[in-house]
Amino acid sequence: MSLAERDRAAAPAASGRRPLPRSLWIGLALSAVFVVAAALSFLWTPYPVDGMNIPARLQPPSWAHPLGTDHFGRDILSMIMVGARTSIAVALLAVGIGMALGVPLGLAAAARRGGLLDEVIMRANDLIFAFPALVIAILITAVFGASAVNAIVAIGIFNIPVFARLTRGAALSLWEREFILAARVAGKSAARISAEHILPNVANLLIVQGTIQFSLGILAEAGLSYVGLGAQPPTPSWGRMLAEAQTMVSLAPHVALIPGLAIVFTVLGLNLMGDGLRDLLDPKVRKART
Amino acid sequence: MTKPLRMIAASALALAAGLAPAWAQRSDVTVAMQLEPPHLDPTGGAAGAIDSVLYANVFEGLTRFTESGEVVPALAESWEISEDGLTYTFTLREGVTFHDGTAMTAADVKFSLDRARAEDSTNAQKQLFAAIDTVEAVDPRTVRVTLAQPDGMFLFNMAWGDAVIVAPESIGEIKSRPVGTGPFRFEDWVQGDRVELTRYADYWGEAPALEAATFKFISDPTAAFSAMMAGDIDAFSAFPAPENLPQFEADPRFQVLVGSTEGETILSTNNAQPPLDEPLVRKAIAHAIDRQAVIEGAMFGYGTPIGTHFAPHHPAYVDLTDMSAHDPDLARELLADAGYPDGFTTTLKLPPPSYARRGGEIIAAQLRAVGIETEITNLEWAQWLEEVFTSKNYGLSIVSHTEPMDIGIYARPDYYFQYDNPEFQALMEELNATTDAAARTEMLQDAQRMIAEDYVNGYLFQLAMTTVAKADLRGLWANAPTQAVDLTGVSWAE
Numbered sequence: 001m002s003l004a005e006r007d008r009a010a011a012p013a014a015s016g017r018r019p020l021p022r023s024l025w026i027g028l029a030l031s032a033v034f035v036v037a038a039a040l041s042f043l044w045t046p047y048p049v050d051g052m053n054i055p056a057r058l059q060p061p062s063w064a065h066p067l068g069t070d071h072f073g074r075d076i077l078s079m080i081m082v083g084a085r086t087s088i089a090v091a092l093l094a095v096g097i098g099m100a101l102g103v104p105l106g107l108a109a110a111a112r113r114g115g116l117l118d119e120v121i122m123r124a125n126d127l128i129f130a131f132p133a134l135v136i137a138i139l140i141t142a143v144f145g146a147s148a149v150n151a152i153v154a155i156g157i158f159n160i161p162v163f164a165r166l167t168r169g170a171a172l173s174l175w176e177r178e179f180i181l182a183a184r185v186a187g188k189s190a191a192r193i194s195a196e197h198i199l200p201n202v203a204n205l206l207i208v209q210g211t212i213q214f215s216l217g218i219l220a221e222a223g224l225s226y227v228g229l230g231a232q233p234p235t236p237s238w239g240r241m242l243a244e245a246q247t248m249v250s251l252a253p254h255v256a257l258i259p260g261l262a263i264v265f266t267v268l269g270l271n272l273m274g275d276g277l278r279d280l281l282d283p284k285v286r287k288a289r290t
Numbered sequence: 291m292t293k294p295l296r297m298i299a300a301s302a303l304a305l306a307a308g309l310a311p312a313w314a315q316r317s318d319v320t321v322a323m324q325l326e327p328p329h330l331d332p333t334g335g336a337a338g339a340i341d342s343v344l345y346a347n348v349f350e351g352l353t354r355f356t357e358s359g360e361v362v363p364a365l366a367e368s369w370e371i372s373e374d375g376l377t378y379t380f381t382l383r384e385g386v387t388f389h390d391g392t393a394m395t396a397a398d399v400k401f402s403l404d405r406a407r408a409e410d411s412t413n414a415q416k417q418l419f420a421a422i423d424t425v426e427a428v429d430p431r432t433v434r435v436t437l438a439q440p441d442g443m444f445l446f447n448m449a450w451g452d453a454v455i456v457a458p459e460s461i462g463e464i465k466s467r468p469v470g471t472g473p474f475r476f477e478d479w480v481q482g483d484r485v486e487l488t489r490y491a492d493y494w495g496e497a498p499a500l501e502a503a504t505f506k507f508i509s510d511p512t513a514a515f516s517a518m519m520a521g522d523i524d525a526f527s528a529f530p531a532p533e534n535l536p537q538f539e540a541d542p543r544f545q546v547l548v549g550s551t552e553g554e555t556i557l558s559t560n561n562a563q564p565p566l567d568e569p570l571v572r573k574a575i576a577h578a579i580d581r582q583a584v585i586e587g588a589m590f591g592y593g594t595p596i597g598t599h600f601a602p603h604h605p606a607y608v609d610l611t612d613m614s615a616h617d618p619d620l621a622r623e624l625l626a627d628a629g630y631p632d633g634f635t636t637t638l639k640l641p642p643p644s645y646a647r648r649g650g651e652i653i654a655a656q657l658r659a660v661g662i663e664t665e666i667t668n669l670e671w672a673q674w675l676e677e678v679f680t681s682k683n684y685g686l687s688i689v690s691h692t693e694p695m696d697i698g699i700y701a702r703p704d705y706y707f708q709y710d711n712p713e714f715q716a717l718m719e720e721l722n723a724t725t726d727a728a729a730r731t732e733m734l735q736d737a738q739r740m741i742a743e744d745y746v747n748g749y750l751f752q753l754a755m756t757t758v759a760k761a762d763l764r765g766l767w768a769n770a771p772t773q774a775v776d777l778t779g780v781s782w783a784e
Binding site: 052232 | 531
């Protein structure tokens with residue numbers, strides 16, 4: 001048996017010994033429910049989301065309205081579906097901004113470790129990190145106006161240092177490894193090494209962190225729209241649904257409970273998924289399991 | 291139980307029974323409201339919350355409003371009006387003192403009126419004093435006011451909170467330590483929380499039943515509901531969440547007073563901004579709106595539909611709601627006639643009250659049904675005053691105009707509607723110069739028709755006054771002829 005053949009034979013056996021972590025499955029299932037609901041809402045919702053029917057307001061869940069109706073008689077299930085779209089879009093774009101800016105910054109800092117560039121980048125990141133994220137997000141949206149776009153930017157800015165730090169930390173230890181040394185000896189520039197060798201090796205970490213940041217983004221979006229600084233009406237948003245239901249809790253608890261549970265389950269699902277991914281992808285945990 | 295013991299017990303019981311009413315008879319009250327006054331000078335600010343706390347309680351004018359909106363004598367016990375309607379001679383009440391102990395005399399009245407109408411005055415309603423030419427203190431108890439032209443509304447104007455009599459010595463500190471002539475004196479203001487008043491012992495009129503009163507400021511409707519339910523407050527004036535009122539009504543511990551306010555709730559329209567400068571477009575908007583749905587959806591049914599800018603409880607009111615009946619097909623037709631067959635997009639800027647936020651969402655949906663898209667922006671009051679009221683940077687807005695008899699604002703082309711109709715302005719000038727009641731009524735009705743025919747704004751509903759109070763609290767105003775929480779007649783049932 002050649003070496004190559006032995007590797008191939010060993011591979012399926014190895015994965016067979018390591019079943020996918022249960023938290024990953026639960027997390028995936030929970031998140032998938034909301035992603036599918038959001039995707040489906042582009043094509044179909046049980047009722048038009050801005051269809052008001054005031055005589056039929058505050059109805060408890062029924063066959064006609066599985067999750068009941070809100071204070072304007074709108075179908076809550078339809079609003080949750082479209083609201084999922086808002087939450088996911090805001091959080092996804094915010095994570096995108098954080099990654100797109102944070103990762104290159106982290107790579108650059110690691111490539112020039114100990115240098116002036118490293119200092120400037122990391123201290124600037126510390127500065128952003130030092131502010132309470134949600135308070136500054138409120139400030140940004142209050143100054144530039146309340147809208148989904150500004151919410152994305154505000155949440156996105158606070159994702160930058162998270163990714164920059166993570167990338168730099170992981171890249172620093174990689175820079176000491178032999179294969180990087182080999183690449184340097186071969187004459188590759190720091191930028192090429194970062195892109196071709198460092199980045200693929202920190203990708204796992206970034207995916208795990210991205211999932212966690214995604215769930216925090218959903219929470220932040222809900223927080224911003226709860227105080228009226230996220231997506232503006234008539235765009236449904238879970239945070240605003242919660243805020244508007246506040247005075248009706250004693251009349252029709254489901255109006256507040258349902259968007260609240262939607263936020264809880266999405267965030268829980270994404271966190272479980274992040275945990276599961278870490279177990280699956282982190283080499284340290286992988287070794288400990290085998 | 292031995293005999294002596296039983297006797298002691300019996301007498302103790304009798305004693306307790308005798309004392310019980312005395313304990314139950316409370317003499318203080320805590321009234322909550324949503325907005326806190328920015329300062330405490332009713333003659334130097336537009337905020338209605340200032341009047342809510344101070345009107346009739348701490349400050350009084352020459353005349354005053356009663357609960358039904360009638361104008362009755364206050365500090366002036368009587369007056370004479372000259373034949374030509376230009377000279378008002380007021381006789382002041384005897385024995386009126388300010389809370390600092392000094393006597394209230396004609397000189398104070400002259401000072402107050404001159405201060406309010408001065409060039410540099412910050413009075414929010416300077417038009418109330420516009421007709422005044424001179425104010426003379428004839429003797430300590432007589433004031434003669436000469437008008438430049440007859441003003442049929444003069445006695446009404448003097449009843450406003452903006453026309454109360456202030457003490458010259460107290461002006462420096464009036465914004466934080468108001469000194470008036472009313473039955474209650476200002477005690478303390480804990481900013482962000484409450485204002486405390488206590489009974490003024492040397493009040494000229496009938497002493498109020500209450501010894502102390504506290505105004506608490508609770509802006510959050512949910513907190514308002516819990517504070518009321520928990521019994522932390524005795525009454526909430528203008529309760530902010532109409533959806534909770536049925537619960538209070540069903541609860542024997544509470545009473546709900548439903549009255550009328552002077553608040554015409556309107557879809558304010560920027561008459562100078564295209565395409566809203568087009569009367570046909572405004573007419574289309576008026577027909578696109580279903581007022582009943584707005585009243586039901588935003589106010590849970592509390593409110594009276596209006597078709598013009600006038601209070602329905604006023605004798606001169608004309609019901610013009612038919613002129614803007616809900617008819618989406620007609621609205622689409624009108625839009626096409628105006629040259630907007632596919633509709634257009636405009637802004638809808640909403641202040642915080644739920645009538646505006648919820649009403650705005652409903653109206654946006656109704657306008658969308660005829661092709662008009664609105665971009666909704668929710669604003670805080672300060673931002674709203676800046677962007678909409680002052681800079682006139684808006685297309686549509688929703689707000690309740692709570693001043694009494696304020697149809698005159700349509701004669702001001704620089705007012706934020708930017709409605710400029712010389713015919714209406716001439717009518718208002720004529721109205722101001724007329725004192726004959728029948729002629730005035732006719733002119734007021736013409737004015738109502740004129741703005742309804744021009745579809746200046748979308749006329750929605752008269753804001754209801756909803757006060758929640760503990761069941762045994764008596765004497766609170768159900769109606770709000772002006773922004774006031776008059777405590778002079780308030781007491782606890784025995």
